[in-house]
Amino acid sequence: MSVVTVQLGQCGNQIGYEVFDTMCRDLHNTQGFCSKRENEIYQASCKEHFFNEDKSEVPVARALLIDMEPKVISQTLLKAAHSGRWKYGQHSHFCQRQGSGNNWAYGYSVHGPKHEESIMNLIQREVEEYDSLSGFSIIMSMAGGTGSGLGAFLTQNLRDAYPNSFIMNQVIWPYGTGEVIVQNYNSVLTLSHLYRSSDALLVHENDVVHKICAKLMNIKQISFRDVNQVIAHQLGSVFQPTYSSEDSFQYRRNPLGDLMTALVPHPEFKMLGLRNIPQMPENSLAYTTFAWAGLLKHLRQMLISNAKMEEGIDWQVRPPLSGLPALEKVSPNKELRFNTSIANLLILRGKDVHSADTGGFKDPALYTSWLQPSDAFCEWRTHRAFNKYEKSAALVSNSQFLLKPLDTIVGKAWNMFASKAYVHQYTKFGIEEEDFLDSFTVLEQIVASYCNL
Amino acid sequence: MAQSVVVQVGQCGNQIGCCFWDLALREHASVNKKGIYDDALKNFFRNVDTRGTGISKGRICSLKARAVLIDMEEGVVNEILQGPLKDVFDSKQLITNVSGSGNNWAVGYKVFGSHYRDQIVEKLRQTAEHCDCLQCFFLIHSMGGGTGSGLGTFILNVLEDEFPEVYRFVTSVFPSGEDDVITSPYNSVLAMKELNEHADCVLPIENESLFDIVSKINQMINSGKPGTTVKQQSLVTLNEGGIKKKLDEKPFDKMNNIVANLLLNLTSSSRFEGSLNMDLNEISMNLVPFPQLHYLVSSLTPLYTLADVNIPPRRLDQMFSDAFSKDYQLIQADPKHSLYLACALLVRGNVQISDIRRNIERLKSSLHFVSWNQEGWKTSLCSVPPVGHSHSLLALANNTCVKPTFMELKNRFLRLYKKKACVFDITSFMERNLSVRSLLKFLSFLVCQAALWESLTP
Numbered sequence: 001m002s003v004v005t006v007q008l009g010q011c012g013n014q015i016g017y018e019v020f021d022t023m024c025r026d027l028h029n030t031q032g033f034c035s036k037r038e039n040e041i042y043q044a045s046c047k048e049h050f051f052n053e054d055k056s057e058v059p060v061a062r063a064l065l066i067d068m069e070p071k072v073i074s075q076t077l078l079k080a081a082h083s084g085r086w087k088y089g090q091h092s093h094f095c096q097r098q099g100s101g102n103n104w105a106y107g108y109s110v111h112g113p114k115h116e117e118s119i120m121n122l123i124q125r126e127v128e129e130y131d132s133l134s135g136f137s138i139i140m141s142m143a144g145g146t147g148s149g150l151g152a153f154l155t156q157n158l159r160d161a162y163p164n165s166f167i168m169n170q171v172i173w174p175y176g177t178g179e180v181i182v183q184n185y186n187s188v189l190t191l192s193h194l195y196r197s198s199d200a201l202l203v204h205e206n207d208v209v210h211k212i213c214a215k216l217m218n219i220k221q222i223s224f225r226d227v228n229q230v231i232a233h234q235l236g237s238v239f240q241p242t243y244s245s246e247d248s249f250q251y252r253r254n255p256l257g258d259l260m261t262a263l264v265p266h267p268e269f270k271m272l273g274l275r276n277i278p279q280m281p282e283n284s285l286a287y288t289t290f291a292w293a294g295l296l297k298h299l300r301q302m303l304i305s306n307a308k309m310e311e312g313i314d315w316q317v318r319p320p321l322s323g324l325p326a327l328e329k330v331s332p333n334k335e336l337r338f339n340t341s342i343a344n345l346l347i348l349r350g351k352d353v354h355s356a357d358t359g360g361f362k363d364p365a366l367y368t369s370w371l372q373p374s375d376a377f378c379e380w381r382t383h384r385a386f387n388k389y390e391k392s393a394a395l396v397s398n399s400q401f402l403l404k405p406l407d408t409i410v411g412k413a414w415n416m417f418a419s420k421a422y423v424h425q426y427t428k429f430g431i432e433e434e435d436f437l438d439s440f441t442v443l444e445q446i447v448a449s450y451c452n453l
Numbered sequence: 454m455a456q457s458v459v460v461q462v463g464q465c466g467n468q469i470g471c472c473f474w475d476l477a478l479r480e481h482a483s484v485n486k487k488g489i490y491d492d493a494l495k496n497f498f499r500n501v502d503t504r505g506t507g508i509s510k511g512r513i514c515s516l517k518a519r520a521v522l523i524d525m526e527e528g529v530v531n532e533i534l535q536g537p538l539k540d541v542f543d544s545k546q547l548i549t550n551v552s553g554s555g556n557n558w559a560v561g562y563k564v565f566g567s568h569y570r571d572q573i574v575e576k577l578r579q580t581a582e583h584c585d586c587l588q589c590f591f592l593i594h595s596m597g598g599g600t601g602s603g604l605g606t607f608i609l610n611v612l613e614d615e616f617p618e619v620y621r622f623v624t625s626v627f628p629s630g631e632d633d634v635i636t637s638p639y640n641s642v643l644a645m646k647e648l649n650e651h652a653d654c655v656l657p658i659e660n661e662s663l664f665d666i667v668s669k670i671n672q673m674i675n676s677g678k679p680g681t682t683v684k685q686q687s688l689v690t691l692n693e694g695g696i697k698k699k700l701d702e703k704p705f706d707k708m709n710n711i712v713a714n715l716l717l718n719l720t721s722s723s724r725f726e727g728s729l730n731m732d733l734n735e736i737s738m739n740l741v742p743f744p745q746l747h748y749l750v751s752s753l754t755p756l757y758t759l760a761d762v763n764i765p766p767r768r769l770d771q772m773f774s775d776a777f778s779k780d781y782q783l784i785q786a787d788p789k790h791s792l793y794l795a796c797a798l799l800v801r802g803n804v805q806i807s808d809i810r811r812n813i814e815r816l817k818s819s820l821h822f823v824s825w826n827q828e829g830w831k832t833s834l835c836s837v838p839p840v841g842h843s844h845s846l847l848a849l850a851n852n853t854c855v856k857p858t859f860m861e862l863k864n865r866f867l868r869l870y871k872k873k874a875c876v877f878d879i880t881s882f883m884e885r886n887l888s889v890r891s892l893l894k895f896l897s898f899l900v901c902q903a904a905l906w907e908s909l910t911p
Contacts, residue, residue, distance in 0.1 A: 010730055070454055070492065071726050097586035098455040101734030145735075178813045178830035179729075181739040181795050210807070222807035224728040224834075412828070419825040421742035
């Protein structure tokens with residue numbers, strides 16, 4: 001079943017390119033640690049979800065590039081064409097002349113309705129090519145104007161037009177300081193709107209990825225390209241083909257759908273986070289050996305202590321003793337000690353994957369009381385290795401991990417809103433103060449729900 | 454890609470404009486080696502063939518600036534049209550007169566304004582029609598005289614009426630204390646009222662600051678210290694490599710080139726590619742928290758690059774520190790000791806996001822931000838550096854340090870007005886006392902606002 005990737009705005013397009021590039025590189029990787037035949041089936045499965053074949057035999061990404069100004073899209077199309085390994089479709093992009101000016105209201109209320117028909121037609125044409133559509137993966141940032149505003153509008157439209165398809169938004173969480181001054185407003189408006197129409201929001205935090213680049217990848221002068229490549233690696237480790245169950249050797253037909261089923265049992269809880277281990281510079285890979293026990297132990301502790309990478313983990317944090325009520329009500333202000341999960345999906349790839357012991361993740365103490373671990377925990381094991389990592393583990397989780405960042409953004413946005421700063425820029429395009437207040441209410445509700453797990 | 458039109462009014466406006474076009478051509482020439490009329494060029498230039506019809510792609514035939522040149526006396530504009538840049542403009546883009554405005558805002562605004570309104574609208578429409586997506590008007594003028602100040606602000610009104618959706622960025626040169634034009638305080642304050650109501654964003658510039666920067670550079674060059682030869686192309690005050698030759702250099706050119714470089718850096722991210730683009734509409738979105746507080750203090754670094762390759766380039770971090778030092782600001786102000794409402798860093802060249810983040814972290818503690826915008830930074834990364842540099846930084850700040858500049862203006866105004874000096878010259882063209890009172894009110898408003906924000910800092 002096909003997954004259509006919609007790349008929105010500068011961020012969405014830059015990351016989308018890296019995702020397809022990473023997947024393609026992985027497909028042509030000879031270090032899959034599996035047989036040639038196995039590799040061929042892997043490649044075919046990936047292509048079934050993410051690529052079309054055309055006459056020239058160069059795979060064409062199943063993606064739509066949308067931006068309100070032309071510079072980034074033309075760069076992206078060129079880079080893909082030059083790679084020689086894959087490319088974008090000739091008519092799969094839509095752009096205008098003038099951007100959204102970092103204004104959510106402009107993206108949502110002006111660009112959205114104005115280009116609704118053209119964009120939906122473009123999507124329709126793309127979708128018609130496929131026998132079966134699994135759903136949409138929309139890559140967008142929260143901080144800007146196009147990705148955020150137009151993204152929220154488009155997600156709503158897609159939900160109305162394709163009620164039976166899954167919609168997953170890859171949301172890029174901006175740096176705490178120094179990207180866009182009105183980023184907190186844009187983020188609040190985006191999240192509150194997406195929550196209504198999207199099935200799941202997979203969040204990628206720039207600050208976290210930046211630390212990964214600095215501490216784990218040892219990059220001295222980190223560029224956006226480096227950050228985007230790490231995000232692409234993480235996404236690739238989730239979306240590349242996986243076996244559908246332990247015994248059968250068939251690759252999963254509907255990764256997007258299966259992911260949703262595993263992770264989003266309740267519509268109130270849609271925020272997903274992604275952790276991937278190990279992460280290291282490519283030239284160190286040859287000199288390092290991994291053991292599943294070590295990797296999984298670290299990953300489990302990363303989950304429960306809310307660590308975002310494998311360095312600096314707080315080993316003091318332990319799950320509460322099962323059967324006893326939590327000692328204190330968790331509040332976002334206090335340092336979150338133990339991270340309660342609703343659901344976890346563990347994706348293991350590489351050598352000896354069947355020997356990995358994942359018992360640690362089945363502990364009921366990790367989860368809320370209203371789900372059994374058998375329902376809350378899911379694992380996908382594939383022995384074809386990913387992106388040259390002999391063994392790699394990715395954990396997609398629906399947990400309290402985003403509580404603090406979310407609360408921080410809402411706090412800053414509220415602080416700014418209280419003084420009415422910049423509000424005139426939004427009311428100019430039809431987003432009134434009541435809309436802001438509604439958005440704050442929705443987010444407060446989400447924060448409260450996650451808090452009370 | 455969207456296009457911008459430059460409207461240069463008065464002597465000062467046209468001289469700065471002339472420097473701007475020269476430097477713009479130089480910049481595009483250094484980037485565009487193949488001579489193709491690309492999207493970046495399209496922003497400020499049209500491509501026309503020998504008959505004057507526009508060509509939208511392909512090889513460059515003849516470039517025409519998207520500009521309208523207006524002056525109420527002919528000298529400056531004629532010189533431009535006879536000078537080395539004559540092919541960049543055509544006669545359809547000008548409006549001139551012979552008599553001049555006599556350093557009187559009211560003559561520029563009321564007399565010439567009403568007389569030339571239709572012609573102005575027509576020229577603007579023609580220029581706008583050549584654009585498939587007009588995003589922004591750049592108005593360049595001085596505040597102290599008559600044409601730039603009076604007619605310039607009248608045109609601002611026209612731009613708002615006729616093209617309400619197009620951004621209006623105004624570069625205003627404020628008079629210095631020792632200005633020889635007696636009526637400059639009146640002209641400036643009257644013009645400021647218009648700027649306050651009709652501009653989206655104003656970049657105030659003071660001649661004193663430009664002069665200080667020029668002196669600093671001269672001192673550096675003439676110091677005779679070893680290793681202090683600079684790459685001529687990199688001097689922010691010169692147009693080495695441009696069309697105008699050294700012989701044609703005018704007395705104010707060094708200072709005007711600084712302003713021209715400011716405008717080029719401001720638009721670089723919307724013309725050239727980069728990993729974090731910033732369009733012009735993002736400037737007012739991020740830096741103007743309240744409609745009337747739209748005065749941005751600017752600073753440009755580095756001012757030059759050393760020619761001696763054996764000397765290691767000034768550390769990147771030094772560039773960021775300099776941008777916040779009062780010696781680099783283009784008005785007489787010290788943003789470090791005032792309150793920031795918002796700050797934007799437009800970086801060009803070989804700089805990555807980690808460099809910017811490191812420097813923001815480093816500088817944050819020494820700067821005061823208003824309580825509701827503690828992390829109010831906007832950044833942009835453009836991959837193409839300016840000519841002669843490997844990287845550069847333009848910092849735009851919405852900071853309460855503009856207050857002293859405006860207060861000084863108000864004081865000079867009041868000194869004159871108390872004696873009723875020259876008032877008749879101005880009010881004879883306008884309803885008596887009407888606008889003088891309202892602008893006194895406006896000045897007080899600005900003072901109050903600034904005080905309010907200052908009171909919010911802990």
